[in-house]
Amino acid sequence: MVDIIIKNGFVIDPLNNVKGELMDVGIRNEKIVDPSEVRDPGSIVIDAGGRLVLAGGIDIHSHIAGPKVNIGRLMRPEDHYLTNIPSKLPFRRAMTGRTVPNVFAIGYKYALMGYTLVAEPACTPLKMRHAHDELNAIPIIDKMVFVLVDSNWLALDLMSEKQKDMLKTYLAWLLYSTKAYALKLVDPGSDAAWMMGRPSLDLNDQVPGYNLTPRDIIQLTGEANEALNLPHSIHVHCNRLGFPGNYITTLNTMKLGKDFALRNRNSIHITHVQFTGYGGDSWATLESGGEAIANELNVNPYVTLDLGQVTFGEATTMTADAPFEFVLYHLTRWKWASADVENETASGIVPYRYRKRSYVNTVQWAIGLEVLLLSKDLWRVFITTDHPNAGVFTDYPKIYAWIMSRRYREETLKEVNQSALRRCVLPSIDRELTLYELAIITRSAPAKLLGLEKEKGHLGIGASADIAIYDIDPRAVDLSRDYERILKTFSRAWCVIKGGEIVVKDGEIVQTIYGRTYSVDPYTAIPDDLRREFEVYLKDRFRQYYTVSLNNFIIRGHEIKKLNEIRLKSWK
Numbered sequence: 001m002v003d004i005i006i007k008n009g010f011v012i013d014p015l016n017n018v019k020g021e022l023m024d025v026g027i028r029n030e031k032i033v034d035p036s037e038v039r040d041p042g043s044i045v046i047d048a049g050g051r052l053v054l055a056g057g058i059d060i061h062s063h064i065a066g067p068k069v070n071i072g073r074l075m076r077p078e079d080h081y082l083t084n085i086p087s088k089l090p091f092r093r094a095m096t097g098r099t100v101p102n103v104f105a106i107g108y109k110y111a112l113m114g115y116t117l118v119a120e121p122a123c124t125p126l127k128m129r130h131a132h133d134e135l136n137a138i139p140i141i142d143k144m145v146f147v148l149v150d151s152n153w154l155a156l157d158l159m160s161e162k163q164k165d166m167l168k169t170y171l172a173w174l175l176y177s178t179k180a181y182a183l184k185l186v187d188p189g190s191d192a193a194w195m196m197g198r199p200s201l202d203l204n205d206q207v208p209g210y211n212l213t214p215r216d217i218i219q220l221t222g223e224a225n226e227a228l229n230l231p232h233s234i235h236v237h238c239n240r241l242g243f244p245g246n247y248i249t250t251l252n253t254m255k256l257g258k259d260f261a262l263r264n265r266n267s268i269h270i271t272h273v274q275f276t277g278y279g280g281d282s283w284a285t286l287e288s289g290g291e292a293i294a295n296e297l298n299v300n301p302y303v304t305l306d307l308g309q310v311t312f313g314e315a316t317t318m319t320a321d322a323p324f325e326f327v328l329y330h331l332t333r334w335k336w337a338s339a340d341v342e343n344e345t346a347s348g349i350v351p352y353r354y355r356k357r358s359y360v361n362t363v364q365w366a367i368g369l370e371v372l373l374l375s376k377d378l379w380r381v382f383i384t385t386d387h388p389n390a391g392v393f394t395d396y397p398k399i400y401a402w403i404m405s406r407r408y409r410e411e412t413l414k415e416v417n418q419s420a421l422r423r424c425v426l427p428s429i430d431r432e433l434t435l436y437e438l439a440i441i442t443r444s445a446p447a448k449l450l451g452l453e454k455e456k457g458h459l460g461i462g463a464s465a466d467i468a469i470y471d472i473d474p475r476a477v478d479l480s481r482d483y484e485r486i487l488k489t490f491s492r493a494w495c496v497i498k499g500g501e502i503v504v505k506d507g508e509i510v511q512t513i514y515g516r517t518y519s520v521d522p523y524t525a526i527p528d529d530l531r532r533e534f535e536v537y538l539k540d541r542f543r544q545y546y547t548v549s550l551n552n553f554i555i556r557g558h559e560i561k562k563l564n565e566i567r568l569k570s571w572k
């Protein structure tokens with residue numbers, strides 16, 4: 001691998017407190033080194049000429065792999081019609097698909113925007129092999145996958161029986177044996193209810209068949225997560241998602257983080273909060289709960305959240321929240337796919353179009369932006385569209401423009417449903433984020449949230465050489481006025497370096513390489529006697545519940561193209 005030096009970059013690097021300085025960045029063997037070390041005459045010199053240099057972007061929640069993504073592709077041929085971009089071998093494979101792109105398009109389109117790490121936030125254990133196969137095929141970016149545990153029969157048994165140590169051991173084993181990175185809860189308990197034909201649950205409802213409530217599931221999973229010292233907190237899709245008035249449930253869920261926090265940091269991540277930020281008591285009286293959620297975030301240091309920002313246009317909703325998809329299908333009356341996975345979860349997929357003239361869609365759009373713009377601590381709030389649920393990830397530059405330019409917001413405010421705006425505070429917000437703040441929410445903070453801040457999300461010595469250079473000199477433009485420039489600049493990076501290799505040049509993919517898959521192994525740290533007791537229990541329960549054998553269930557390291565398994569040492 002040839003050394004690279006980036007000269008005269010305008011560097012913004014919040015984790016190292018660099019707020020915009022002309023600097024050089026040296027790269028050797030996938031890592032960032034002191035520029036003085038790069039002296040070999042054969043090194044590649046990139047003259048950035050004052051252009052903006054950032055660490056590679058990190059997306060903490062985007063549905064890019066697994067069975068529901070694939071069902072989305074299968075049920076939407078119209079999504080792929082006339083979207084084919086032929087391959088340019090040997091540099092780039094063929095791309096296709098708008099809201100549910102093919103694996104190649106996912107990797108290339110993220111790389112073109114300057115993103116180098118993406119988390120697939122929900123896969124059920126039994127389907128994890130499929131998710132990894134797809135992740136293996138996505139070029140350029142690093143990736144990880146979160147494992148769904150909210151309606152898992154083995155987990156619910158242990159929770160009901162209050163066997164806390166066995167539950168921790170099971171969750172540790174599950175992460176290890178599915179090569180996942182974090183624990184995901186979707187509408188806790190609701191799929192267990194759904195599989196018995198019951199509607200979704202609120203926080204204090206009884207989960208049918210178990211001595212449990214969704215509140216217990218969050219509490220017990222959160223306790224286990226903190227005791228196992230996992231790098232990410234529990235990742236929670238709140239109960240009552242998609243129903244008017246649900247912001248109260250979200251506020252109550254946010255408050256739970258304090259009860260199981262063991263470490264001096266956030267303990268609960270609330271995902272795509274827009275979908276769970278609704279005031280009012282019906283679709284006709286829907287109003288924004290964005291301000292209330294931002295207020296709670298501002299006083300509650302145990303919580304982080306991401307937006308699930310609506311960007312208007314075509315989307316494909318896909319979630320393990322099967323009861324919600326059933327409701328959405330009856331609202332849209334077009335297509336619906338539903339799936340169950342034995343012992344583990346249910347799910348649904350429904351195409352959807354967000355319209356600016358729609359009252360409901362306008363309220364949804366405002367909620368995401370309100371939450372972000374009213375947040376005092378930008379290290380705890382993240383940009384997502386919950387791709388492809390509220391919008392596609394390629395719309396991120398639109399979100400950057402909305403939060404960095406009041407003028408762009410005003411343009412959009414003129415086009416949306418005006419009566420909906422009377423139920424939102426967005427029109428009264430003046431705040432505009434700076435490039436430094438944008439670097440926090442798209443690079444530094446996500447790396448920290450995933451516990452990877454030593455190697456990702458910054459440009460200090462020793463960091464992974466994942467770097468995006470954008471064709472803009474921040475000293476020469478006023479982005480607040482020139483929002484078109486934001487849209488253009490962040491849609492296509494000028495140059496992207498992934499793991500020390502140049503993958504994007506002048507806004508074009510120039511090389512196909514493959515990134516790593518990050519996973520955690522908390523199981524090795526569990527004491528031997530507990531592991532022995534657990535394995536006897538597991539063998540018996542597994543045989544009783546599953547149609548597959550335990551041996552076939554476990555994913556081995558060699559099945560992952562480039563596995564980066566983090567072995568955890570502590571256990572409480």
Ligand SMILES: [Zn+2]
Binds near residue numbers: 061063121272386389
């Ligand atoms: Zn999601």
